[in-house]
Structures are given as structure tokens and as C-alpha cells.
Amino acid sequence: MDIDAQLESQIAQWRGYVSGHRVISTSDVDELEEHLRGQISDLSIAGLTSSEAFLVAVRRMGSVDDISREFAREHSDRLWKQLVLVPADPHDGARRRPSELGVVLALAIAAGLVVKAGAEWLPEQVLVRSLSVLVLPFLVVYFAWKRNMSVPGIAALAVPFVATALVLNVYPFDDGGDTEIIAAIHAPIMLWLVVGVAYVGGDWRSDRRRMDFVRFTGEWIVYMVLLALGGGALMGLTAGTFAALDIDIEWFFEAWVLPFAPVGAMVVAAWLVEAKQAVIENIAPVLTRVFTPLTILMLLALFAAFVVAFVSSRSVLDVDRDLLILMDLILVLVLGLLLYAISARDPHGAPDVFDVAQMVLVVAALAVNVLMLVAMLTRIVEFGFTANKVVALGLNLVLLVNLSWAAWLGIRFIRGRCGFGAVERWQMQYLPVYGAWAALVVVAIPPLFGFV
Structure with a gap:
């Protein structure tokens, strides 16, 4: 590993620890990293090697001593732990904001x-x-x-x-x-x-x-x-x-x-x-691993129920309206579970069995979504537009785009064709679409349908 790569790895590890354990607010991490890099640059100009500059810069972070101290205790095998295990400032509390x-x-x-x-x-x-x-x-x-x-x-x-x-x-x-x-x-x-x-x-x-x-x-x-x-x-x-x-x-x-x-x-x-994010972050992976297979079973059961209802009635028009509403709510639940699972996953980890389960979940949700769209479009053609139908149709179209591309990226990740970062970026870049759709519904749907 060359010197620059080693330094970047050290900084990334430090930043990951600070961000992941929420010792400080996430909005301050960029500023802290910039300060750390500035210290390293000054020390390097003064003649220190990159590793020496990193160790001394971490020690000099001042208000970040508590962070560095906790990091050092967590990684007790690190040589530079000796540079940061300093006593806490007993007067630090006097400089804090109101409780x-x-x-x-x-x-x-x-x-x-x-x-x-x-x-x-x-x-x-x-x-x-x-x-x-x-x-x-x-x-x-x-x-x-x-x-x-x-x-x-x-x-x-x-x-x-x-x-x-x-x-x-x-x-x-x-x-x-x-x-x-x-x-x-x-x-x-x-x-x-x-x-x-x-x-x-x-x-x-x-x-x-x-x-x-x-x-x-x-x-x-x-x-x-x-x-x-x-x-x-x-x-x-x-x-x-x-x-x-x-x-x-x-x-x-x-x-x-x-x-x-x-x-x-x-x-x-x-x-x-x-205040307690480090504790709950240990729970997050457990929750996603427990509820993902349960949600898959629920989706498969609903898919089968929808198919049975269609076969028995020979028409999607006769499918119970309450079933359509229930399936919409479950799709929203699946989206929330998917986002939470992505947020709880180590972005640098290799694909595993749980990633495969996530893809099964997404594909099952996609299949249910397509059935929902067919049912809704058929009802609209037969009975005309209503506010509820337009909102439900729009939501399912928004979900269809999200789930389709999520499935594609997920499959590519499992096959080693792309990194997990691509999966994360897609979900985060798509997130404002839901806000825009909700705003459009609040502002445009009521006057469009006469406020009834």
C-alpha cells in the first residue's frame, strides 16, 4: 500500500468510527475531517511522515479528545492509542451549551x-x-x-x-x-x-x-x-x-x-x-434480519391470495378493494424495511445470504406492485378516475420505478458487478421523489377533484 493510500485508509477508519458511533453529531464530521487533514498537511510540511502526521494530528484535535480517546479504547491494539489516552478536561462542561x-x-x-x-x-x-x-x-x-x-x-x-x-x-x-x-x-x-x-x-x-x-x-x-x-x-x-x-x-x-x-x-x-444511537445500531441489523424473511412470507401469501381472488372471480374488477388497500400499505412497509436494512448494512461487506434475501423481498414486492397496477388501471378504465384511485396509482408507479432499479442494482451487487454504494446512492437520490409526490398530492389533488 502506498503512503497516500495508507493515510486515506487511516482517515477513513477514523471518520467511520466517529460517524458510526455518533460521539458527535453527523453534521460536524466533515468539519472535523477538514480540520484533521489541515493538521496533517501542516505536519507533513514540517517534515513528519504521513503516519506520524496522522498520529500527532489526532492527538491535537482538542475538542475531539473525547472521540479519539474512545476510538483508542475501542482499538487497544493500535500504536497511536498512547497518544490520545489523555484525561478528560474537567472544565469542559462549563463550555457546553444549555442542557x-x-x-x-x-x-x-x-x-x-x-x-x-x-x-x-x-x-x-x-x-x-x-x-x-x-x-x-x-x-x-x-x-x-x-x-x-x-x-x-x-x-x-x-x-x-x-x-x-x-x-x-x-x-x-x-x-x-x-x-x-x-x-x-x-x-x-x-x-x-x-x-x-x-x-x-x-x-x-x-x-x-x-x-x-x-x-x-x-x-x-x-x-x-x-x-x-x-x-x-x-x-x-x-x-x-x-x-x-x-x-x-x-x-x-x-x-x-x-x-x-x-x-x-x-x-x-x-x-x-x-443519545443512545450506538446501542440501537446494534439492534438494527437484528431487526432487519428477523423481519425480512417474515415480510417475504407475507408478500408471497398476499400474492397467492391475489391470484386466487383473480382466478375465482375471473376478473380483477371483483378483487376486494380492502385487499388492494392492504397490499399498498404492505408495499410501503417493504420500502421502509428495505431502506432500514440498507442503512444498517456495512457498505464495504461482501454479498451474503441476507443480501439474497433482500433481493427476494424486492422481487416479491415488485410482483405484487405489478398486480396492483393491473388491478388499478382496469378499475380506472371501467369506473373512471377518483381521487383515491389517482393517488394509489401514482404511489404504485413511484414504487415501481424504485423497486425495479433497486432489483437491478441488487442483482448486480450480488453478482459482483457493482459495489453496495450504488444500491445506497439510488435509494438516497430517489428519496426526494416521495416528498415531491406527497407535495403534489396535497396541493394538486384536492382542487383537481373539487375538494370532495
Whole structure:
């Protein structure tokens, strides 16, 4: 290995450790690497070899001593561990910003107050369709604060929320109409990508940063489920205890717990992912390996059910509408599982059995998607267009493009024709398409179908 290649390998290993263990926020890694390279360059000019310059530069990183110390402990066989195992600065805490936990709790309480105020002052229909506009800004504020985003950057992130709020509340929706429900479902999808822009500190064009956000999303969902289960169990025990004492506390749950707990948990779960990401990253590969084969079996069962329904009725027109909706939801689940599996995989690893299972999953989803498209197009030709049919058709076309190219790249990777980086890049570059489609649905579908 030549000197430059060896140095790049050392820097890549250092960067991978910093990024993978989340000792610092991902938005700072580029700046740290640039600083590290600058130190190496200066030391090389002073006459040190590249290896010596790397060792000394890591030691001189100052605020990165904690990172270097942890890296050295992890790799105790490294010679340069002796250069970075220095005592922590006891005065370092005095230079830190206000307690992150305090900020998180303040945002969680504020989100709960906003929802409670909305429940008191807004009509129920308006509150339901505007919930994402009321709650998700608090996640944006948390990440913007954590990533030290500039005021203009934060103001830019506010624009989509303001525009979405105007659309959802200015459009003359029929109460309970299809277009109102469609807009309410797709608004949080679009705004979640705005949360992603805040999560990556505004650097949305970086595929690596987008992958970090995908990983965060999966881990955030895991924590939300855990918090929901734990909170539900605690509420059940509390209610049961008070019921045994003939004390009615149902009013308390309705007036205070329900407005505060779910939205507060969203912010707290985000903080937990940030604080404990190294732990949950060990769970991520396990989750994907458990649920991938189960999802494959589910897809094959649904494919068989669809075929049986078609054979028995001799027409896709008679296939149960609820089955089509269920299959759409499962395809979305498959996409989420695929993205999470990609985010949890070592990009430098060789193809293995699990990669083959992933391709089986993608191909099975692709087959189901094609059947869905045939059924939807047949229904549209026979019965005409509706808002629900157009949205479902568009979603399946978006998924078809994604899954088709993902299958092609996955097969090439398994056969050794391309690296796993190509699979990652395709998914990350395609991610904004879902946000664009959701925005189009929210803005264009309601007036196109008369807001009914």
C-alpha cells in the first residue's frame, strides 16, 4: 500500500468510527475531517511522515479528545492509542451549551401545550388534518438547535410548514371528504423530509447525510414503539389502581395525558436516538434480519391470495378493494424495511445470504406492485378516475420505478458487478421523489377533484 493510500485508509477508519458511533453529531464530521487533514498537511510540511502526521494530528484535535480517546479504547491494539489516552478536561462542561435534556423537555411540553390548545380552540376536523403542521416543527427546532443551523436556514425550513398550513386550512374541503383525508395523510410525509433537512443540518444534497436520516427514522420508530408500549402499560396500571380505589381519573387522561404524551414522546424519542444511537445500531441489523424473511412470507401469501381472488372471480374488477388497500400499505412497509436494512448494512461487506434475501423481498414486492397496477388501471378504465384511485396509482408507479432499479442494482451487487454504494446512492437520490409526490398530492389533488 502506498503512503497516500495508507493515510486515506487511516482517515477513513477514523471518520467511520466517529460517524458510526455518533460521539458527535453527523453534521460536524466533515468539519472535523477538514480540520484533521489541515493538521496533517501542516505536519507533513514540517517534515513528519504521513503516519506520524496522522498520529500527532489526532492527538491535537482538542475538542475531539473525547472521540479519539474512545476510538483508542475501542482499538487497544493500535500504536497511536498512547497518544490520545489523555484525561478528560474537567472544565469542559462549563463550555457546553444549555442542557440538551432541558431543551428536549421544554420542546416536548411546548408541543403538548400546542396540541392541547388546538383541541380546545380548533374544530376536530381542522385539528386532525393540521396535526403534522403543529407537531413536527418542534422536531425541526430541536435538530436545528443541535446542528447549530443559521437563522436563514431555520427560516427556510419554516416555509414548507407555513405553506402546508395555508393549503390545509384555506382549501374548502368537504368535511370527511376523500381529498381532505388524502391531504391529511400526505402532509406529514412531505414535512418529515423537512425534518430530515434539519436533521442533516441543511446538507440535504449529501447522500451519506440522507442515509443517516433514514437510519434515524428507523431507530426513531423503534423508540416510539417502545415508548408507546411502556406508556400504555403504565397508564393501564395507573388506571386499574385508581379504579380499585373507586377514583375516576379518566378525565385526567383525556384532558392532559392524551394531548401531551404522544407528541412529547416524538421529541423524546428523537433525543433518545441521538443519545443512545450506538446501542440501537446494534439492534438494527437484528431487526432487519428477523423481519425480512417474515415480510417475504407475507408478500408471497398476499400474492397467492391475489391470484386466487383473480382466478375465482375471473376478473380483477371483483378483487376486494380492502385487499388492494392492504397490499399498498404492505408495499410501503417493504420500502421502509428495505431502506432500514440498507442503512444498517456495512457498505464495504461482501454479498451474503441476507443480501439474497433482500433481493427476494424486492422481487416479491415488485410482483405484487405489478398486480396492483393491473388491478388499478382496469378499475380506472371501467369506473373512471377518483381521487383515491389517482393517488394509489401514482404511489404504485413511484414504487415501481424504485423497486425495479433497486432489483437491478441488487442483482448486480450480488453478482459482483457493482459495489453496495450504488444500491445506497439510488435509494438516497430517489428519496426526494416521495416528498415531491406527497407535495403534489396535497396541493394538486384536492382542487383537481373539487375538494370532495
